[in-house]
Amino acid sequence: MDYLTAFLTGGAICALAQIIYDNTKLTPAHILVSFTAAGAVLGGLGVYQRFAEFAGAGAIIPVSGFGNSIVMGMLSELERLGWEGLFTGAFEITGLGVTTAIVFGSLMAVLFRPKG
Amino acid sequence: MDKAQKDQHTRYQQMVKEATPQPNRWKNAAMAFITGGLICTIGQLLYNLFEIIEPSRLETTAVTQAAMIALGAVATGLGFYDWLAERGGMGAAVPVTGFSNTITAAAMEFKREGYILGMGAKMFVIAGPVLVYGILSGFVISLLRAVLSGSLF
Amino acid sequence: MTSKRLGLQTVVFQEAPRIIGCSTIAGPKEGDGNLGPYIDTLVDDPLMGQPTPEKAERMLLYQACQDALAKAALKEDDMQFFIGGDLLNQIISSSYCARDLGIPFLGIYGACSSIVEGLGLGALIVDGGYADSVLAATSSHYQTSERQFRYPIELNVQHKKSNQWTVTGAAAAVLSRTGAGPRITMATFGRVLDYGIKSPNDMGAAMAPAAADTLCRHFADTGTSPGDYDLILTGDLAAVGQKLFVQLVKEADYTLGSKHMDVGAVIYKPEQRSGAGGSGCVCSAIGILGYVVKEMHNGRFDRVLALATGALFSPVSNQQGDSIAGIAHAVVIEGGNL
Numbered sequence: 001m002d003y004l005t006a007f008l009t010g011g012a013i014c015a016l017a018q019i020i021y022d023n024t025k026l027t028p029a030h031i032l033v034s035f036t037a038a039g040a041v042l043g044g045l046g047v048y049q050r051f052a053e054f055a056g057a058g059a060i061i062p063v064s065g066f067g068n069s070i071v072m073g074m075l076s077e078l079e080r081l082g083w084e085g086l087f088t089g090a091f092e093i094t095g096l097g098v099t100t101a102i103v104f105g106s107l108m109a110v111l112f113r114p115k116g
Numbered sequence: 117m118d119k120a121q122k123d124q125h126t127r128y129q130q131m132v133k134e135a136t137p138q139p140n141r142w143k144n145a146a147m148a149f150i151t152g153g154l155i156c157t158i159g160q161l162l163y164n165l166f167e168i169i170e171p172s173r174l175e176t177t178a179v180t181q182a183a184m185i186a187l188g189a190v191a192t193g194l195g196f197y198d199w200l201a202e203r204g205g206m207g208a209a210v211p212v213t214g215f216s217n218t219i220t221a222a223a224m225e226f227k228r229e230g231y232i233l234g235m236g237a238k239m240f241v242i243a244g245p246v247l248v249y250g251i252l253s254g255f256v257i258s259l260l261r262a263v264l265s266g267s268l269f
Numbered sequence: 270m271t272s273k274r275l276g277l278q279t280v281v282f283q284e285a286p287r288i289i290g291c292s293t294i295a296g297p298k299e300g301d302g303n304l305g306p307y308i309d310t311l312v313d314d315p316l317m318g319q320p321t322p323e324k325a326e327r328m329l330l331y332q333a334c335q336d337a338l339a340k341a342a343l344k345e346d347d348m349q350f351f352i353g354g355d356l357l358n359q360i361i362s363s364s365y366c367a368r369d370l371g372i373p374f375l376g377i378y379g380a381c382s383s384i385v386e387g388l389g390l391g392a393l394i395v396d397g398g399y400a401d402s403v404l405a406a407t408s409s410h411y412q413t414s415e416r417q418f419r420y421p422i423e424l425n426v427q428h429k430k431s432n433q434w435t436v437t438g439a440a441a442a443v444l445s446r447t448g449a450g451p452r453i454t455m456a457t458f459g460r461v462l463d464y465g466i467k468s469p470n471d472m473g474a475a476m477a478p479a480a481a482d483t484l485c486r487h488f489a490d491t492g493t494s495p496g497d498y499d500l501i502l503t504g505d506l507a508a509v510g511q512k513l514f515v516q517l518v519k520e521a522d523y524t525l526g527s528k529h530m531d532v533g534a535v536i537y538k539p540e541q542r543s544g545a546g547g548s549g550c551v552c553s554a555i556g557i558l559g560y561v562v563k564e565m566h567n568g569r570f571d572r573v574l575a576l577a578t579g580a581l582f583s584p585v586s587n588q589q590g591d592s593i594a595g596i597a598h599a600v601v602i603e604g605g606n607l
Contacts, residue, residue, distance in 0.1 A: 224422075
């Protein structure tokens with residue numbers, strides 16, 4: 001069951017992005033940035049977490065879930081450290097992903113060439 | 117620019133609009149839905165696996181996102197992601213695998229200009245803005261929450 | 270002086286220089302396309318075994334120059350000028366090729382109109398008596414253009430239907446006062462027109478007004494009409510641009526009908542996933558130095574008006590919100606007594 005909800009909710013977020021892409025002059029970069037920022041804001045309002053409880057990976061895997069992870073890190077660090085948490089929290093959860101991206105990205109660049 | 121010129125431009129832009137083929141909106145949205153949905157289903161599978169070994173939900177989330185990012189990087193290196201995106205559109209771009217693709221694709225492309233000023237400097241050419249605005253908007257909303265709840269100090 | 274000019278923008282060559290040798294070279298995708306049979310040399314590997322596509326592009330250009338010289342049975346030393354242009358920053362493909370050729374070099378930038386600008390300028394020099402033989406060449410490469418004008422190759426971008434695919438290859442022609450081959454009898458150099466198109470996804474639309482302007486100017490200057498030509502060729506307007514071009518020309522009361530062919534619109538087959546069609550300097554060059562010249566030798570065409578269009582912008586100007594200007598140059602090529 002959770003696979004189906006992940007498929008449907010994740011697919012819906014991507015379809016929404018596609019509709020925006022096909023009907024506006026926005027580039028994919030603009031859309032990725034907007035979705036991440038939207039995920040962060042909705043996370044800060046507590047909305048995204050409730051959505052994620054229902055949608056599972058359908059909420060976590062889109063970049064909006066990445067934006068939400070940024071805020072979740074900030075809020076949990078805020079609780080632990082006070083105001084310093086606002087500055088240390090961004091990579092509390094996402095740091096794992098960002099470092100993975102750098103390590104694997106570099107590895108791939110060393111191993112492969114663009115095929116075109 | 118005088119008025120006649122402006123009118124000419126407006127008129128021409130109308131002509132261009134009419135001549136430009138419309139994207140196949142239904143098909144594109146359906147493909148994005150299926151592609152994005154499948155990627156999230158793989159994510160759910162990993163999430164369920166990591167849930168067994170990770171102590172908290174935040175950590176399971178972090179590890180799942182990182183694992184998908186690793187998958188995205190490998191798919192990009194093998195030249196598969198470009199193919200997927202041409203068909204799946206935003207269904208391939210919006211998941212974190214797509215975020216990972218922007219980093220790997222830039223790293224592969226700019227490696228030719230050297231590891232420091234090429235790959236190192238330009239790796240985040242597209243992912244950079246995502247991080248910058250994700251963090252800025254996250255910072256603002258978290259700050260507001262902290263101020264309103266009085267938990268800042 | 271006056272007899273060498275017609276109207277406002279057209280020049281007439283009294284001793285029409287001849288294309289005594291020309292050559293085109295391109296990659297596998299172009300080979301599989303509709304104009305594949307007209308390309309002299311096809312390479313399997315678009316990277317030519319080189320570590321970077323920039324080096325590969327320059328190698329393609331050098332190869333095309335050597336092939337054109339061989340066909341004209343001439344050597345580098347026989348050339349008094351090398352006129353070259355390409356799409357890369359500071360036209361490095363042409364410059365490095367010129368370094369290897371050792372011929373006095375005039376670098377030009379007309380974006381995808383470079384080959385016609387080169388042929389026109391070369392004809393001016395030869396007809397003016399400043400040279401016996403001139404080499405004109407151009408190159409473009411899908412991978413070098415994508416990374417300079419758009420995105421990294423492996424990036425997850427879905428191309429829009431109006432996007433064009435940059436042709437990978439090179440083309441070169443030897444123009445000479447003596448010898449046998451098609452003659453360049455007239456040239457119409459175009460003005461830069463800007464109708465406020467901003468999206469780099471709409472390059473054909475950005476160039477169509479310039480193409481229509483140069484064509485109508487040519488007809489007005491020379492008193493000719495579409496009926497005087499066997500073929501009116503445009504370079505790389507592609508599906509969207511050519512539709513607009515035909516519309517604009519019609520508004521000026523010229524009907525092109527089946528006389529018109531756009532190389533960008535026909536170079537690839539529909540199943541090759543190339544959006545609206547081909548673009549790049551070599552797109553028009555394959556049309557002119559491949560298709561037109563070969564069909565002239567076959568006796569199918571005798572008088573062809575060849576236009577090539579260029580989109581004048583840079584990634585910086587585009588990101589700063591400037592619109593994309595267009596330019597178009599035209600030459601008249603006649604078979605006569607080949």
